[in-house]
Amino acid sequence: MVSLPTDEIAHDFPPFFRVYKDGRVERFHNYVYVHPSDNFNTGVRSKDVNNNSARLYLPKITEKEQKFPLLIYIHGGGFSIESAFSSGHDKYLHSIVTKANVVAISIDYRLAPEHLLPTCYDDSWSVIRWTSLHVEMCDHLILTEETVMEPWLKDHVDFSRVFLAGESAGANIVHDMVVRASASEKPLGDGFKIAGIALIHPFFGNDEVDEYCSFIFPECEGLDDPRLNPAAHLRLLSSLICRKVMVFTAEKDFLRERSLTYYDALKKSGWNGEVEIMETQGEDHVFHLLEPNCEKAALLMKRLVEFFNEKI
Template identity: 55%
Template sequence: MNDTSHSNQQNLYLFHSAMASPSSTKVVHDFFPLFRVYEDGRVERALEQVFTPPSDNPATGVRSRDVVIVPEHNVRARLYLPKITCEDQKLPVLVYIHGGAFVLNSASSSMYDSYLHALTAKAKVLTVSVDYRLAPEHKLPACYDDSWAVIQWVVSHAQESGPGSDPWLKSHADLTRVFLAGDSAGGNIAHNMMVRAGGSGLKPAGMILDHPYFGTGKPHELWDKVWECIYPESTGMDDPTHNPAASLEILSGLLCSKIMLVISEKDFVREGGLKYYEALKKSGWGGKLELVDVEGEEHVFHLLNPTCEKAGLLMDRAVAFLNSL
C-alpha cells in the first residue's frame, strides 16, 4: 500500500481540545479519554488527532477536495476522484462515514484520508467522505441528520437538470450504483442511513459495515452512559438506532441487495456485530449477507495498522464487494 499512503503529504495538523483545569469548574460527564463535559459547557478531548488537507496523489492519480454542503451547520464532505480515463467515464459512488464513538475524528483525519485515497484508487469509485457534527456538543441525531443531508446532496446530481452542481459528481457519478460504508460509529450511522433510504426513493446498491458499533440489549457500564449522554432523546438501549437487532421489521426493509459485515476476534464491539448478523438473517431480508470475521485482530485494525497483511486482504475484500454486480 505504499503507493497510496500519502507519503508526499505535507501540512499535517495535530489537534487536541483545550485542556480545561479540572479544578476550575465541575465535571458533569467524565468519559476520559474520550471526553469530559464541564458544568460551564466546555468539552475536553485528550486523544491527539492528526488532520491533513485535501491533496492530489501523483502516484495513483487520485484527487481530493473539500466541499461545504450545509453552511449553517458547517457540514462538509471530502471528495475523492480516481484517475479518469475518459471525460464521460461513470463510476460507482461510495458514501463513507467515519468512526470515533460519535465524538472524535473527521473526514480530514489522516488515517481516514489515507485509507480512502487507497480504496478510491483500488476500487475506482468516486468517494464522498462525510464530515458530520460531533457529540457531545451536538447531540444525536445531529450526526444522522448531517449524514442524510450529504446523501441527499449526492442524489441531487442524479438528473442533468437537477440542482446538484458539483462537477465531479455531475460528470462521473453513476447514481444507480451508490454504496454506503462506515466503521465503528460510522457503521452505526451508515446502517441508519440505509433505514432512512427506505422512504426516500434512493435505493443504494450495497453497504459495508466495518466493525460497526451496535448495542446488544445487555447492560454495559460505560457505553450505556455514553449513549445516554450523547443521545438524551433516545428511547433507550433497545432504540433501533442503537440496537438494530431489536426490530426485525426494520431490518427486513433494508433496500440494498448486499451487505458486507466486518468483525474481528478481539474487537470490543464484536458481540453487537454478531447480533446484527443473526438478526438480519432472521428478519427475512432478501439480500446477500457477507460476513468477514478476522482472526486475531482488534477494532478497526486496518485503519490503525494499514500496512499489515490482514489490512491488505480486507482492502481486497472491500474492493471486490464494490466492484461486483
C-alpha cells in the same frame, strides 16, 4: 468578576472525552487535519464540497465521460472524535479510491457532546440528499446555493451503483441512512440505487457503553433504540432496499457480539438480500486504521474492494 475555569469533572468517558463542570470539553484524541490534495502517483484527486460538509475523491480518469460506482463513507469515533478531514481517514479514502476505482464522498458530521445525537445522523442524511440531487432527472430542478451541482458527481458517477460504508460509529450511521432511504416515499428518488453497505466493526452498543450512549443521545429509547441496536427491529431490517450487506468483525472487538446479533437478525428478518460476515482473528476494534499496513488490514481492504466491484 470573571469566573476562572474549574478542573472539577462532571462527566468522564474515556477514550472519547471529559466534560468539566464549567462546560469545557476535553477530548482524549485530537485528529490531525489535512487539506484535500491531488496524488500524482495514483491520479486520485480530492476536494471539499457542500459547504465543507464532505470530502470528495475522484479516481484517475482515463476516458472523458468515464463513470464509476459511488462510495459514500462515514467515519467512526464514538460519535465524538475524528473527522473526514483527518490524516488517517483521508489516507484511507485515497487508498480505497485507488484500489476500488470508485468515486468516494467522505462525510464530516458535527460531533457530540457539543452536538448531541441525532445531529450526526441528520448531518449525514443532508449530505446524502445533496448527493442524490446529481442524478440525471435533477436537471429539471431549480438550483439554489444549497443545491449547486458538483461536476465530479454529475459527470463521473453511475448512480445505479451506490455503496455506503463506515467503521464503528460510522457503520452505525450507515445503517440508519439505509433505513431512511428505504422509506416508502423513496426520499432519494428512483435513480439513486444503493447496491450494498459495508459495516466495519459497527458500534451497535452494549451494556458497557449504556451510560455513554444515554449521555450523548438523551432522546434515545435505551440500548434497543433502532439506531443503536437495529437487530431488535426485524421489520426495519426486512425492508432494507440494498441487495447486499457485508459485516466485518474482529475477534477481540468489545462490540463484536452486537455485530454477530445483527448478522443473525438480518438473515432471519425476511429481508430479500444477501448478507456476508468476515471476522479477523486476533485483532481488536478498527485495527485496520491503527495499523493500515499490516497483513490483516490488507485482507480487509481486499474484501472491501471486491465488495464494491461485485455485480449487484
